[in-house]
Amino acid sequence: MADGKKKETQPGSPDETGLDRIKALLPGDDLAPELKELSLTIFIASVAGFLFGGMIGARHSGDKFITHNHASKFTSVMQAQRQLHAASLLGFMRKGSHWSWRVGLFAGLFSGTTLLLSEYRDKQDSLNYISAGALTGGVFRVARGLKPFIGGTVLGTLISVPVGMAMTGVERMLMSGVERDKQRQRKLEARRKYRDKWDHKLGATSALIQDMADEPSSGIQGYYKLDPSNSSSTGDSSRLDNNSSQSCDKT
Incomplete structure (x- = not known):
């Protein structure tokens, strides 16, 4: 805290929170x-x-x-x-x-809620599917009142319980513990590359802005100060002004 900045956590570190994992999903380029x-x-x-x-x-x-047209008459079969x-x-x-x-x-x-819960909890289990089903069922019925909202939530929960258990069971059957760890490592590596790429772009943008701010000849003032053609044109205009004033004095 000496520099007053919060230390940025790296993906997969013990200090990483659920919000950090969700923020890593935010779209950049x-x-x-x-x-x-x-x-x-x-x-x-x-x-x-x-x-x-x-x-x-x-x-x-x-x-x-x-x-409705059982008794209607058509000019031809093709028309009918x-x-x-x-x-x-x-x-x-x-x-x-x-x-x-x-x-x-x-x-x-359903899929978005499941994704957010799995990233926030850093777990892939039936609870994610059950919570997502309850939320989705309630949202679909919320416009019809309180009772339909409760009914939709309960119905979504009941439907998502076997779905979540089946999805989790299939995943555990198809993937062993070692394969799940490898998938987790690939996911963390992809998030690290994504964050490093985004940080690199932000650093390049900041450096470009700093270079533009430090450029002494930037802006209109620098152009009028350093451009020789502009200075000569300024001198010519001043001489024209002096000649015009002298002619006016003679008259």
Whole structure:
């Protein structure tokens, strides 16, 4: 504390806190690997929700069109099929977009909460999935009132319990203790490289700003002081002013 600055903790050090690990995820010029995986999860979930909801919407809209136009007369079979396909496509797009953002939001909340908890606690266990499921279920029902919020939280917790246990069990089956330690070391090394790269960019920016501040000829004043062409033009203008004043005196 002699210099009044807080000592920066290194990734994996005993002094590293949960907030330090979460701050290491903040995006700079490049996204952290964990955030890239989160973005990919949201994208895949959104596409899957769009396709699944679109198929439901296309089938429902097609059945509805056939039911409402059972007694309608068309000029040709091609016209009837064309209108049926248009109704199915409209239902596909409408229902698909509705499912897409909901499934993407659900996956983002669940996966993002799981990521934050795992980084903060520095553990990968069922509690992360259970807490994420409870939070996600409550957020999805919070706009409908207190009782739906509580019900969504309880339902999310009940669903995430077997999911969390299954995910943790599969991870332990597929990965031994040595492999988990290697994965942890690779993760720490990636975070160290990410932080070193960011610190290097900050140092280069600070050095550039300092060089610009120490440059004696920077700014308009330095230009007028050091530019010889500018000084000669200034002298010419002063001579022109003197000549004009002398001509005025003679007249």
